[in-house]
Amino acid sequence: MQLFVCRAPESEPGKVVARSLWFLISLLFVTSSVAENNIALNNDAEKKEAQKLYQQYCASCHATSRLGGMGPALLPENLKRLRKNKALNIIAKGRAATQMPAFGNVLTAPQRQLLVKYIYTPLENMPDWGMAEIRKSHLIHYQPASLSNQPVFKADMLNLFVVVELGDHHATLLDGDKFEPIYRFKTRFALHGGPKYSPDGRYVYFVSRDGWVSKFDIYNLKTVAEIRAGINTRNLAVSGDGKTILVGNYLPHTLVLLNAENLEPIEIIPVKDKNGKTSRVSAVYTAVPRNSFVIALKDIPEVWEMHYNDKRQFPVRHILLDDYLDDFQFDPSYTYLMGAARNAKNGQVINLNIGRKVADLELTGLPHLSSGITWNYKGRRVMATPNLKKSEISIIDMTSWKTIKRIKTLGPGFFMRSHENSPYAWADVFFGSNKEAVHVIDKQTLEIVKTLRPSPGKNAAHVEFDRYGKHVLLSVWDMDGELIVYNANTLKELKRLPMKKPSGKYNVYNKINRSAGTSH
Numbered sequence: 001m002q003l004f005v006c007r008a009p010e011s012e013p014g015k016v017v018a019r020s021l022w023f024l025i026s027l028l029f030v031t032s033s034v035a036e037n038n039i040a041l042n043n044d045a046e047k048k049e050a051q052k053l054y055q056q057y058c059a060s061c062h063a064t065s066r067l068g069g070m071g072p073a074l075l076p077e078n079l080k081r082l083r084k085n086k087a088l089n090i091i092a093k094g095r096a097a098t099q100m101p102a103f104g105n106v107l108t109a110p111q112r113q114l115l116v117k118y119i120y121t122p123l124e125n126m127p128d129w130g131m132a133e134i135r136k137s138h139l140i141h142y143q144p145a146s147l148s149n150q151p152v153f154k155a156d157m158l159n160l161f162v163v164v165e166l167g168d169h170h171a172t173l174l175d176g177d178k179f180e181p182i183y184r185f186k187t188r189f190a191l192h193g194g195p196k197y198s199p200d201g202r203y204v205y206f207v208s209r210d211g212w213v214s215k216f217d218i219y220n221l222k223t224v225a226e227i228r229a230g231i232n233t234r235n236l237a238v239s240g241d242g243k244t245i246l247v248g249n250y251l252p253h254t255l256v257l258l259n260a261e262n263l264e265p266i267e268i269i270p271v272k273d274k275n276g277k278t279s280r281v282s283a284v285y286t287a288v289p290r291n292s293f294v295i296a297l298k299d300i301p302e303v304w305e306m307h308y309n310d311k312r313q314f315p316v317r318h319i320l321l322d323d324y325l326d327d328f329q330f331d332p333s334y335t336y337l338m339g340a341a342r343n344a345k346n347g348q349v350i351n352l353n354i355g356r357k358v359a360d361l362e363l364t365g366l367p368h369l370s371s372g373i374t375w376n377y378k379g380r381r382v383m384a385t386p387n388l389k390k391s392e393i394s395i396i397d398m399t400s401w402k403t404i405k406r407i408k409t410l411g412p413g414f415f416m417r418s419h420e421n422s423p424y425a426w427a428d429v430f431f432g433s434n435k436e437a438v439h440v441i442d443k444q445t446l447e448i449v450k451t452l453r454p455s456p457g458k459n460a461a462h463v464e465f466d467r468y469g470k471h472v473l474l475s476v477w478d479m480d481g482e483l484i485v486y487n488a489n490t491l492k493e494l495k496r497l498p499m500k501k502p503s504g505k506y507n508v509y510n511k512i513n514r515s516a517g518t519s520h
């Protein structure tokens with residue numbers, strides 16, 4: 001049970017009245033929080049009914065075990081920062097910026113209440129996912145010596161794209177000059193986050209929401225090794241020297257280091273602060289110019305930086321913050337980190353060299369900083385971020401850290417993209433009645449110059465440029481979806497390729513060269 005201790009005001013006039021009032025407010029606060037925290041399943045009949053509802057409405061995304069699948073794990077350990085009445089509200093109305101639908105018209109209020117009680121009840125047996133379990137899951141499909149060092153097909157190996165097809169859990173390797181599929185292969189269920197390339201672009205690493213890391217050899221068109229690094233996982237990062245993979249988990253609260261060569265586990269790092277409070281990992285990023293990984297945490301107000309060296313040591317530096325920061329964007333030199341918590345009102349700028357906050361960012365709503373991009377605008381660098389809750393794009397001057405423009409859009413958006421050689425930035429409208437629309441923004445006037453609606457009624461989202469910035473690939477997120485190729489300058493449509501809900505697409509050259517117009 002959580003208790004709130006409220007101190008009465010000490011001012012002289014009306015002291016007694018104020019104290020009584022304060023006492024009443026405190027009492028109300030304590031009572032309501034006790035009530036909120038006291039909801040438990042009362043008897044076996046309730047438990048049975050809750051289980052039935054859960055299996056019928058929740059299990060397909062959050063897994064029968066509640067350990068997470070397409071949706072996150074639904075366990076008290078993972079819901080620490082979500083109050084129960086907020087959880088009730090989410091079940092009724094859905095959750096912005098996720099695939100969580102609204103059940104307000106499907107489930108009655110008592111049924112929703114029962115589900116909340118259920119998901120805040122601890123599992124009878126929480127599975128372990130330590131070194132023994134991770135090692136046991138390790139699969140080596142091909143030894144490196146058995147594979148060719150030359151590609152088994154002809155194409156510009158740096159202008160390839162990997163397209164993740166979320167619809168039927170496949171990925172397509174695409175020729176970035178001809179825009180023709182080279183090879184389509186099965187992935188693990190529900191990949192999330194961008195696949196990451198080895199520094200030479202030969203290998204691509206994927207991670208699924210249920211923790212499976214896969215290494216795919218592009219030269220040989222083969223998945224060479226796999227390992228399950230967590231039960232419920234966020235994403236992975238590849239070190240700048242290409243030797244190490246870092247995986248960030250929601251469950252258990254760990255970071256897992258893997259040898260990039262064969263995915264052999266190196267070390268598990270428990271994620272906790274100095275008082276022993278544990279945290280989910282929001283995301284892990286590679287900061288190549290710093291020879292480090294930077295780690296965003298969900299439940300403790302810290303940013304971690306993990307360095308790596310030739311001796312295979314991985315010291316962790318804890319940067320203490322005033323607030324939680326679980327979504328980041330970096331400046332191109334990786335000195336500054338622009339961060340926001342998913343529930344915060346403002347963002348913060350952290351100087352990673354000195355390890356402290358140097359400015360606040362005027363960012364309201366739910367900025368999606370990990371999808372932000374940067375470019376040069378009138379002699380200075382700006383960062384643009386979409387917003388998962390507001391119909392706007394914020395443009396931030398990266399010298400003064402002021403928001404210099406809010407571009408009004410037709411709805412909240414998820415992803416932004418550009419390229420050094422393109423005058424345009426692309427931003428999707430992911431939510432609402434205009435989710436079929438994609439805006440094209442002039443990077444020098446900061447105005448929307450065109451709004452495309454390639455497939456009326458279907459969500460169009462997430463673009464990526466080819467290595468030269470001459471072509472843009474846009475997804476239609478549908479089981480009968482498409483990948484659409486545009487001329488990046490004339491904005492004319494050139495080609496459509498049918499695909500099964502193509503979510504993200506990732507150009508080898510742009511990724512390994514850390515183009516400022518894309519995510520890395």
Ligand code: DHE
Nearest residue numbers: 097098099191192193194235236282283370414503504519
């Ligand atoms: Fe993502 C990337 C977090 C929901 C599709 N998403 C990321 C990254 C983070 C993140 C931190 C960057 C990591 C990386 O690329 O290595 N995403 C979150 C959330 O917290 C959120 C809002 C809630 C959640 O369910 O986790 C969320 N994301 C979604 C979706 O609902 C999307 C649209 C569909 C899906 O796959 O679940 C989705 N996220 C993506 C994609 C990327 C991504 C396609 C890679 C973007 C890129 O171009 O690099």
